[in-house]
Amino acid sequence: MIHFVNHHAPLRSIELFAGAGLLGHAFREFGFHARLAVEADARARASYAANVGADAMHTDAREVCKDIPCSILLAGPPCQGFSTLGKRDHFDERNSLSLCVADWAASSKPDVVVVENVPPFLESRYWETLRRRMHRQGYKSTHWVLNSADFGAPQLRVRAFAIFSRIGLPERPTPTAKRHRTVREAFDGLPAKPSGQDLHVAPPPGDLALARFKVIPRNGDKRDVMRNAPELCPPSWLRMGAQATDVWGRMELDAPANTLRCSFQNASKGRYVHPTEHRVLTLREGARLQGIPDEWQFFGDRSSIARQIGNGVPLALGRAVADAVSKLFKQ
Structure with missing residues (x-):
């Protein structure tokens, strides 16, 4: 029998910058129920509601909802200011939205926080600031840079995942694809x-x-x-x-x-x-x-x-991350 170390049952998630819900859908497959999804775009919120479902929706990640505890906090803050495919503008005001994650963590007190972005995010001052703030809250951290094609996606999409946890750190996902899909x-x-x-x-x-x-x-x-x-x-x-x-x-x-x-x-x-x-x-x-x-x-x-x-995380990659992280909640 599987026992969950978190006191919330079932495991509940909050997702910031949720988009249409690809990452949330992957975590739902591993037992996480979306308590709240935060997304500014009304059309993306409608897609999220139809495919993932959440107890409630919110529009602005800068406005922290109080007293909504969760097991895991997911976040995919805007990447345009960090992306090598764009202008990589270090002064893009959207870059600072990644720091909202620490505010939500302080309020909702999740056991685990997962932040997804492009790899250059890990070289930014926002990453360093976020990591310091999360460490002060008692989280330990690790980060991965993963290629979607290594996990079965027909796409060479490389993404960074920062994992903050109070219940131990997950093992890095091992590539599952024997060959790349075309x-x-x-x-x-x-x-x-x-x-x-x-x-x-x-x-x-x-x-x-x-x-x-x-x-x-x-x-x-x-x-x-x-x-x-x-x-x-x-x-x-x-x-x-x-x-x-x-x-x-x-x-x-x-x-x-x-x-x-x-x-x-x-x-x-x-x-x-x-x-x-x-x-x-x-x-x-x-x-x-x-x-x-x-x-x-x-x-x-x-x-x-x-x-x-x-804007979404390929489902195959999302599942690999969700699989690795979900193991922290089992004993």
Whole structure:
């Protein structure tokens, strides 16, 4: 028989910056019930409620709800100011939102706190400040940098996890994938042509975008357009050369995808052109790369759903972390 060391039964969670609930869903599979989810975006909150469910919803992580004890506190604060894929702006005001975690921990007194972000977060002054504040509250800490593909996600998404605990530290998850899953496997069963249903939708390309797609070969990218059809290139491409070579790039069919961003339906933002079709990825294809079940319900318009998908933790990686952390509550 499994006994829980925490005095809350069942195990209850609070999730900050909850998004559509991918990380929360993974922890729910390991016995954690969401007591409160905090998310500013109303459409993401609706998706969270439909797929994970929480006793209550709250909108602002800066406003700490008092007297809501929990077993575990989950948080995925905004990463844009730390990400190497963005501007990595150390002065981005969103960076300081990570410090809200310590305020919530002081109020809710969870046994374990899990903070997810991009790896450069661990090099920031906000990480050092958060760690000091959590240590003063009596938590010990460890951190992991994990590649989603090592745990079965068809995506080379690397994420950092900071674990703070009062009941011992978990063992680092061991990779479970004998080989990396591919884009081909993720898209299995989906028609090549968007159906317009069940999120299998993509923005129709304009004339210029379509012309570029047609000269980008399999595994190709913007360099092929520059080489084979310079008349389709803006002056900046020709002036600056082949910088950011992943943009206007086709995904490799027989390899994991690169990191899926919120802008995965924009060819100028990364390697988001379909491996064989003259278009960018559909929402459903993006969801498949995150391991999201087809029956998952999303609320919002196309751009909102793309953000919800791109902001999430791949389910395979979330499960690996939840599995490791949940063992702390068993004896």
